[in-house]
Amino acid sequence: MSDLLLKLRDLHTDIGQYHILHGVDLEVPRGQVTMLLGRNGAGKTTTLRSIMGILPPHRGAVTLDGRAVTGLNSALIARQGVALVPEDMGIFANLTVEENLTLASLDGPPDPKRLERIFTAFPALRTFWKGRAGTLSGGQKQMLSVARAMISERRLYLIDEPSKGLAPAIVSTLAKALRELKSEGATILMVEQNFRLAKALGDRAAVMDNGRVIWSGAMADLASAPDLQSRLMGLSLEDHT
Template identity: 70%
Template sequence: MSDPILSLRGVKTDIAQYHILHGVDFDVPRGEVTMLLGRNGAGKTTTLRTIMGLWTPRAGEIILDGARVDGLTPARLARKGIGFVPEDMGIFADLSVEENLRLAALSAPPTPERLEWIFGAFPALKTFYHSPAGTLSGGQKQMLSVARAMIEDRALYLIDEPSKGLAPAIVATLARALKDLKARGASILMVEQNFSLARALGDNAAVMDDGRIVWAGTMAELARDTALQERLMGLKMESA
């Protein structure tokens, strides 16, 4: 395993009176894709939101590039180079696609080269570049959400269930874009219920259950062990 860009050590997070994370420990290796897997309600989205500063952990450490970042605001974490694709997409419906992308570029306006790369990954965004984001289809909105994170190089991308509810053709488009991002050396932590997509993209996997990491290893090891998949996630996974 390569040098981790992100480490969680004993992270505990409460939401109101509910204890959601019960001491989460795992690493995200630099330049690799780590899939955060598990049953619904296991704590995956809460983990991403805690890393991004949307929830403040009551205990534990979150370490980015060797420095503790737990307790920082989402704005400060974004400036430290974390790109976040939330489950609810997080786009500005009243603004155009162009305005959404420009607002997401924190360091400088997007370069023509970067925009062409984005349009190559998501051609629909070029077609509707000047249209309000709220008029896009569900799949196109998800493309825009991912593109907002990709509009400039980030130290780390947090991506929460990008394929949820999307048609297979849109999932294939997203998969190609994320493979391209991976090929460019990105460090990615991604929550995903589509195991075929997780297997295609992931280098490593961490499986959650009841607010804890119950297994961690390579994605290849998990992908070839269907009994392990069923035991950890409670599902019979498709072999295709």
Template identity: 45%
Template structure:
């Protein structure tokens, strides 16, 4: 599905990624984890073309997308749930959902399927996004990304700052998406909540992957978790 090889990127004279590499197999849930400032979000932004790669390659479905513009990459099939939600506050819930939607065929995501997934959004379909709670805005951000009918869904700190009960709802939704075959790349800090969902973790340290393995393997290695994650 997604293959990142030897990726180098940064901002101005500062290099952030130093040979970043990992894969997201089709239908799997893959994570990037690590302390703040280690390059996880920069990796996401480089995959999306928001930061230009200085070296390496990014392939989606076997074709390089490294040099493409962000709008072209999005149309190739990558949907993003960004850190901080970033919904359109002056648009209604429904306007937010349809603003960037793309047809997905008979089995694709539609407005009604999103409302089935998030009944709360259907109840608030006419409300301005600015009036929603943080949890409702996150549901809206997930729904908006799904309505682009992505081959790969990327979530960057999607549960950050949410109440535990709302986090549980988001993780339950992601488990349902996995059951439906959605390929997912997730950046998050909540290892315990991710464990039932993620197939493979990748620990990011100073712009490169320093370890990869299953949630069970990570849980069994306390020294590793303490060294790189501070847990």
């Protein structure tokens, strides 16, 4: 395994009176795509939000590139080079596509070369550049959400179910863009229920259940072992799209 960019140790997080994470241990290697898998309600989204500081853990440690970031607010964590693509997309519906991407850029106006790469990946964003984000289709909003994370180079991308509810053609477009991001050496931690997409993109996988990581290893090992998939998640990857 390459050196680690992100480490979680004994992470515990509550939401109100509910104890959601029960001691999560997770390692994310630099320059790889790590898939966070598991049944609904296993704690995957809460894990991403805890890393980002949106849901501060009450116990345990989050370490980014050797530096503890536990307890920092989400704005400071973003300044450490971490981007979150949330499940609800997190775009500003009343702002234009241009304004959404400009706000997401860490270093002032978007870099023209990086912007051109985004337009190549998501041509609809060029078409609706001056249009309000709220008028986009669901797939186009997801493209914008991913593009907001990509508009500046980040050390770590946290991506929560980018293919959820999207048509196969839109999923294919997103997959191509994420492959391009991966080819640039990006480090990605991604929650995904589309297991074929997880298999295609993932280098490593971690499976969660009941607020803990119960298995971690190479994505290829998990993808080639239906019995292991069934034992860990109650399903076979090959049976789900």
